[in-house]
Amino acid sequence: MARRLHAVRGMRDFVPPEATLRRRVADTILDIYQSYGFEPIETPALEDLATLLGGQAGENEKLVFKVLRRGERLEEALTAGSELADAGLRFDLTVPLARFVANHLHELPMPFKAAHVAPVWRAERPQRGRFREFVQCDIDIVGEPSVAAEIELCSAGLEALRKLGISGCTVRLNDRRLLREAVEAHLGPLDDPYPVYVALDRLDNSPAEAVVKELAPYGEDRARALVEWVTDADLASAAALSERAADMADGLSTTLAALQAAGHGARFDPALVRGIAYYTGQIFEVAHPEVGYSLAGGGRYDSMTARFGGPDLPMCGFSIGFERVCDLVDRGLFATGAPRVAVTCATEEELLACLAAAPAARAARTGGTVSVLRRARNARKQREDLERLGYSEFVDGKDFVTGPR
Amino acid sequence: MARRLHAVRGMRDFVPPEATLRRRVADTILDIYQSYGFEPIETPALEDLATLLGGQAGENEKLVFKVLRRGERLEEALTAGSELADAGLRFDLTVPLARFVANHLHELPMPFKAAHVAPVWRAERPQRGRFREFVQCDIDIVGEPSVAAEIELCSAGLEALRKLGISGCTVRLNDRRLLREAVEAHLGPLDDPYPVYVALDRLDNSPAEAVVKELAPYGEDRARALVEWVTDADLASAAALSERAADMADGLSTTLAALQAAGHGARFDPALVRGIAYYTGQIFEVAHPEVGYSLAGGGRYDSMTARFGGPDLPMCGFSIGFERVCDLVDRGLFATGAPRVAVTCATEEELLACLAAAPAARAARTGGTVSVLRRARNARKQREDLERLGYSEFVDGKDFVTGPR
Numbered sequence: 021m022a023r024r025l026h027a028v029r030g031m032r033d034f035v036p037p038e039a040t041l042r043r044r045v046a047d048t049i050l051d052i053y054q055s056y057g058f059e060p061i062e063t064p065a066l067e068d069l070a071t072l073l074g075g076q077a078g079e080n081e082k083l084v085f086k087v088l089r090r091g092e093r094l095e096e097a098l099t100a101g102s103e104l105a106d107a108g109l110r111f112d113l114t115v116p117l118a119r120f121v122a123n124h125l126h127e128l129p130m131p132f133k134a135a136h137v138a139p140v141w142r143a144e145r146p147q148r149g150r151f152r153e154f155v156q157c158d159i160d161i162v163g164e165p166s167v168a169a170e171i172e173l174c175s176a177g178l179e180a181l182r183k184l185g186i187s188g189c190t191v192r193l194n195d196r197r198l199l200r201e202a203v204e205a206h207l208g209p210l211d212d213p214y215p216v217y218v219a220l221d222r223l224d225n226s227p228a229e230a231v232v233k234e235l236a237p238y239g240e241d242r243a244r245a246l247v248e249w250v251t252d253a254d255l256a257s258a259a260a261l262s263e264r265a266a267d268m269a270d271g272l273s274t275t276l277a278a279l280q281a282a283g284h285g286a287r288f289d290p291a292l293v294r295g296i297a298y299y300t301g302q303i304f305e306v307a308h309p310e311v312g313y314s315l316a317g318g319g320r321y322d323s324m325t326a327r328f329g330g331p332d333l334p335m336c337g338f339s340i341g342f343e344r345v346c347d348l349v350d351r352g353l354f355a356t357g358a359p360r361v362a363v364t365c366a367t368e369e370e371l372l373a374c375l376a377a378a379p380a381a382r383a384a385r386t387g388g389t390v391s392v393l394r395r396a397r398n399a400r401k402q403r404e405d406l407e408r409l410g411y412s413e414f415v416d417g418k419d420f421v422t423g424p425r
Numbered sequence: 426m427a428r429r430l431h432a433v434r435g436m437r438d439f440v441p442p443e444a445t446l447r448r449r450v451a452d453t454i455l456d457i458y459q460s461y462g463f464e465p466i467e468t469p470a471l472e473d474l475a476t477l478l479g480g481q482a483g484e485n486e487k488l489v490f491k492v493l494r495r496g497e498r499l500e501e502a503l504t505a506g507s508e509l510a511d512a513g514l515r516f517d518l519t520v521p522l523a524r525f526v527a528n529h530l531h532e533l534p535m536p537f538k539a540a541h542v543a544p545v546w547r548a549e550r551p552q553r554g555r556f557r558e559f560v561q562c563d564i565d566i567v568g569e570p571s572v573a574a575e576i577e578l579c580s581a582g583l584e585a586l587r588k589l590g591i592s593g594c595t596v597r598l599n600d601r602r603l604l605r606e607a608v609e610a611h612l613g614p615l616d617d618p619y620p621v622y623v624a625l626d627r628l629d630n631s632p633a634e635a636v637v638k639e640l641a642p643y644g645e646d647r648a649r650a651l652v653e654w655v656t657d658a659d660l661a662s663a664a665a666l667s668e669r670a671a672d673m674a675d676g677l678s679t680t681l682a683a684l685q686a687a688g689h690g691a692r693f694d695p696a697l698v699r700g701i702a703y704y705t706g707q708i709f710e711v712a713h714p715e716v717g718y719s720l721a722g723g724g725r726y727d728s729m730t731a732r733f734g735g736p737d738l739p740m741c742g743f744s745i746g747f748e749r750v751c752d753l754v755d756r757g758l759f760a761t762g763a764p765r766v767a768v769t770c771a772t773e774e775e776l777l778a779c780l781a782a783a784p785a786a787r788a789a790r791t792g793g794t795v796s797v798l799r800r801a802r803n804a805r806k807q808r809e810d811l812e813r814l815g816y817s818e819f820v821d822g823k824d825f826v827t828g829p830r
Contacts, residue, residue, distance in 0.1 A: 024734030025476045025524055027469055028512050033525050035532045036464035036539075043455070043465050050448070055787055057767070057796020059441035059814055060448050064433055064558050065470060065514075065544065066490070071430045085471070088491040088510050090548055104509060105493050107433050109470075119430055120438050127440045129810035131798050134441075139470065143495055153469050164799055168776035172797065175780065278777060282784065329429025362462070371573035372683060375580065379687065382460055391462020392577065393536050394569055405534035409464055 030146030031153045036409055037351075042155075044354040045184060045346050049157045050137055052180040056172065058135035058159045063116040065139070066107045071119050074327050078214070078297040083142040084108040085152075109141040113158045114298070114321065114337055121162050122330025131163035137342075155342035158318075162325075165334040167271050170302045170320065171278040173338035177306065177316050178284045180340065184349050189315065190285035190307045193275060194292035196299045196319070198268040201261045202253070202290065206246035207238040214297055220250055221293040253290040275302060298324060301336070310348065316340040358387040360410050364395035364402070365417030373421045381420070392417070435551030436558045441814055442756075447560075449759040450589060450751050454562045455542055457585040461577065463540035463564045468521040470544070471512045476524050479732050483619070483702040488547040489513040490557075514546035518563045519703070519726065519742055526567050527735025536568035542747075560747035563723075567730075570739040572676050575707045575725065576683040578743035582711065582721050583689045585745065589754050594720065595690035595712045598680060599697035601704045601724070603673040606666045607658070607695065611651035612643040619702055625655055626698040658695040680707060703729060706741070715753065721745040763792040765815050769800035769807070770822030778826045786825070797822075 027033050034042060050060065066087060073081050086105035089097055097104050110116050113136045121132065136158040144150055159176055161169040174191050181189055199220075203213050210216065219234045228247050235243035249257075259269035272288055279286035294303045294317060301320030308315050318338035326332045363378070365371040374392045381390045391411070396402035403414060432438050439447060455465065471492060478486050491510035494502055502509050515521050518541045526537065541563040549555055564581055566574040579596050586594055604625075608618050615621065624639045633652050640648035654662075664674035677693055684691035699708045699722060706725030713720050723743035731737045768783070770776040779797045786795045796816070801807035808819060 023475075024527065025473060025479065026528055027524075028471045028473055031469035031471060033469070033529060034467035035529050036466060039465040039467045040459075042467065047452070054445075055794050056783075057765075057794050057798065060444040061441060062439035062444045062447065064436035064438070065546070066433045066436060066558070068430060068433055070428075074430065086493040087514075088493050109492075119432075122429065123431055124438060124440050129807055129814065130801055133796065133798065141470070153471070164776075166773040166776065168773055168780060168797075168799070171777065172780050175784075179784070274777070278781065281781060360462075368571040368573055371569075371571065372576065372679070375573060375577050376683065376686060378461075379580075379584070389460050389462050391538065392573075393462065393538065394573070396535055402534055409534065 028152075030144070030151055032151060040409075041349065041351065041354065042342075042346055045349055046137055046155070046157070046342065048183055049180045049340060049342075049345075050135060052183050053135040053157075053159050053176060056133070056159075056176040056179075058133045058176065060135050060137075061117070061120060062138070063110070063113070063120050063136070065109055065141075067110050067116055067119065068107050069103070069105060071328065072108050072110065072115060074115075076296075076298040076324075076327070079295060080111045080142065083111055083144055085141050085143050111142050112140055113138060113156050113339070114160070114324070117158070117160055117337070118321075118324035118330075118335065119328045121333065121335075122325045122328040125330060128162075131161060134158075134160045134162065136160070151343070157340040157342050158337055160335060160337035162333055162335050164336065165322075167275045167278075167302065169334070169336040170275050170304070173318060173336060174275070174279055174286075174304060174306075175282055175284065177318075177338045177340055178279075181306070181315065181345065184345060185353050186308065186315070186345065186348050188285070188309050190287060191279055192289035192292050192305045192307055193272055193286060193302065194289055194304075195268045195272055195302045197301060198258055198261075198265055198272070199250075199290075199293065201265040201268070202249055202258070203246060205261050206242050206249060207235075208242075217293045218295065220247070220291065221295050223247070223250070223291050250291040255288050258288070258290060271302065294319060304338075308348065311344070313344065314341070315344050315348075355410075356387065358389070359385055359413055360389040361385070361391070361413040361415060362403075362406050362411045363390065363392045363415045363417055363420045364399070365392065366395055370417040370421070374417045377421050433557075435549070435556055437556060443751075446754065446756065446759065447747075447751055450754055451542055451560070451562070451747065453588055454585045454745060454747075454750075455540060457588050458540040458562075458564050458581060461538070461564075461581040461584075463538045463581065465540050465542075466522070466525060467543070468515070468518070468525050468541070470514055470546075472515050472521055472524065473512050474508070474510060476733065477513050477515065477520060479520075481701075481703040481729075481732070484700060485516045485547065488516055488549055490546050490548050516547050517545055518543060518561050518744070519565070519729070522563070522565055522742070523726075523729035523735075523740065524733045526738065526740075527730045527733040530735060533567075536566060539563075539565045539567065541565070556748070562745040562747050563742055565740060565742035567738055567740050569741065570727075572680045572683075572707065574739070574741040575680050575709070578723060578741060579680070579684055579691075579709060579711075580687055580689065582743045582745060583684075586711070586720065586750065589750060590758050591713065591720070591750065591753050593690070593714055595692060596684055597694035597697050597710045597712055598677055598691060598707065599694055599709075600673045600677055600707045602706060603663055603666075603670055603677070604655075604695075604698065606670040606673070607654055607663070608651060610666050611647050611654060612640075613647075621651075622698045623700065625652070625696065626700050628652070628655070628696050655696040660693050663693070663695060676707065699724060709743075713753065716749070718749060719746070720749050720753070760815075761792065763794070764790055764818055765794040766790070766796070766818040766820060767808075767811050767816045768795065768797045768820045768822055768825045769804070770797065771800055775822040775826070779822045782826050
């Protein structure tokens with residue numbers, strides 16, 4: 021017997037009941053997105069490295085699966101000691117969207133509302149619950165400068181979750197520019213606040229004192245004051261930071277009020293950072309009482325199209341973590357009531373007769389399944405396996421052909 | 426302005442009207458597959474090279490996009506001059522399915538009917554109509570040794586095409602074992618008939634004399650006789666080759682008769698080869714009068730699971746070339762009649778009011794779209810762009826909030 025081979029480390033197969041659930045969940049999300057006017061787009065799994073590394077995605081850029089050059093170009097690269105790869109698998113859908121918009125501007129309405137549901141790949145260290153291939157369900161609005169974008173994205177995303185039976189979510193909301201105001205109010209002006217953001221981001225999982233230690237090079241007392249501020253501040257204290265901060269607090273109020281008026285949970289979270297460098301305005305994550313991680317997140321990333329040779333456009337996006345949502349969906353949600361009939365046959369002759377009869381049976385039961393297959397030696401196990409896939413009616417091939425249908 | 430970046434060479438973006446069509450086409454195919462009892466599965470885009478290169482896929486193995494090892498393992502490989510890659514993007518869905526079945530046997534009913542719709546990647550020379558990323562829509566039956574598998578696969582596939590408005594298809598049918606009988610009857614016994622298959626496969630595009638030339642090393646007269654045979658033979662002359670060939674001709678008759686009885690076009694094609702080494706029995710391709718290429722193809726590839734450490738199982742598969750089918754689908758097929766309403770707003774205030782009012786409007790029009798968005802400066806162009814996306818109703822934001830809804 022040959023060596024047993026498995027799925028690539030950190031990636032997964034999905035067997036039928038799971039794969040069917042995934043299909044239904046993705047369809048539900050896309051249907052809600054489309055009802056809001058977000059139009060499906062597709063981009064390739066691979067992007068040029070110049071694209072992937074040109075979007076200011078920070079840490080994620082280090083996680084790119086790179087694709088080896090081929091033939092002569094690989095030989096040349098090996099000889100010259102230059103880059104062995106010139107393309108890689110996308111690590112998110114945001115950078116490809118910005119590249120897409122820059123390329124297809126004349127074919128798109130503007131403002132443009134895009135829906136993009138597809139797998140992404142990150143070479144993270146495989147660990148429990150973290151995978152190297154996962155699906156993101158993104159919506160983005162290109163060309164809308166106001167918080168109307170943030171409000172619509174969060175509303176559509178929360179509506180999709182609600183449709184999947186996931187209610188009780190809370191949007192945690194912050195603004196990257198406000199965060200910068202807060203950081204500089206405490207630590208003084210900084211050329212690059214990104215390392216401070218990365219440290220503050222750890223407040224989710226690390227004790228506050230550890231984060232203070234990490235920020236000690238900026239002055240320990242100042243660092244402690246900053247950590248306390250981002251832990252405790254409300255919108256009033258945010259507005260008190262500066263005139264610019266007051267504007268941002270206003271914007272956050274508008275978004276929060278609109279979401280709350282629509283019946284969604286939403287609150288200001290001054291400690292919300294999101295680890296990606298490209299955000300330029302409001303940022304958000306969706307928390308759910310049953311789990312310790314975010315179900316969705318996003319934010320404003322104006323001007324990214326300009327990095328890919330397009331015009332400077334306002335952009336804002338929202339991304340649902342598909343696998344995290346699938347884990348929370350009640351398996352019974354998609355029970356349609358449409359019958360699933362298994363016709364099991366003892367012989368090839370019976371199979372052929374039942375295959376010939378099946379189309380008429382299918383036509384008579386719209387929306388259901390009629391599956392013809394050979395009866396297994398262990399018929400009981402076969403029946404149990406099929407019940408697990410939702411089959412509820414079992415017919416002997418002999419009766420299927422001759423019986424009253 | 427930054428350098429303009431594009432999609433990776435040989436791969437494509439899909440803008441909304443196309444991407445929406447693709448979504449509907451894939452759904453239609455999967456729905457038909459599921460109504461026949463083919464259950465969705467998913468496998469990762471990446472497979473270990475040992476898996477990809479272990480399935481006897483012949484030429485396709487040369488087209489693998491290989492993924493660079495990372496970190497220390499890459500350093501080691503560079504130092505040792507060993508393989509720089511240990512995984513690659515799948516070039517078909519058949520090899521991953523065989524690996525999947527070997528891994529998940531105890532979780533699957535047997536016989537197992539799988540539906541697998543997903544992209545594959547091949548590093549072919551980019552040219553008109555040939556792309557490096559494309560979607561395959563596969564169904565496979567694992568554990569059915571008789572031609573009931575071939576018949577059901579072709580029936581389900583042709584039914585899916587019919588549902589997409591693509592009728593008038595013809596299944597071209599042959600048997601790899603019969604082809605071997607024919608080759609050896611003319612050229613004498615061969616250790617490896619695969620190079621002869623590859624030459625005969627060119628009869629689709631090259632003049633017969635060119636193929637005879639290529640086969641001249643086997644003896645020019647013999648080669649010419651073989652080429653003439655595969656061009657002209659019918660099932661009777663096939664059955665006359667040998668006792669084994671008579672058995673295969675019998676099997677082909679059974680498949681043809683069942684497909685014809687179900688109203689599908691089907692004929693024996695002794696010149697049908699299919700370029701992949703792994704086939705072990707009947708092979709088929711689906712031709713359509715309007716195009717010069719096949720819309721779908723497949724065949725029997727018994728025992729492939731054994732190559733991946735699983736038991737020896739009969740397997741047979743059918744694959745629809747998704748892009749080729751999308752090109753033939755009438756764009757009007759999916760017009761649902763569900764209204765698409767665009768609400769255009771002049772100001773942020775109007776946007777916020779309309780966003781708040783939109784959910785009720787959506788609830789009142791089940792299945793339709795209500796898209797709220799800022800009115801563009803060039804409102805006429807915006808309207809035309811939205812009409813192209815299927816919007817037929819345009820409402821001014823002011824009327825949307827205050828008007829009678």
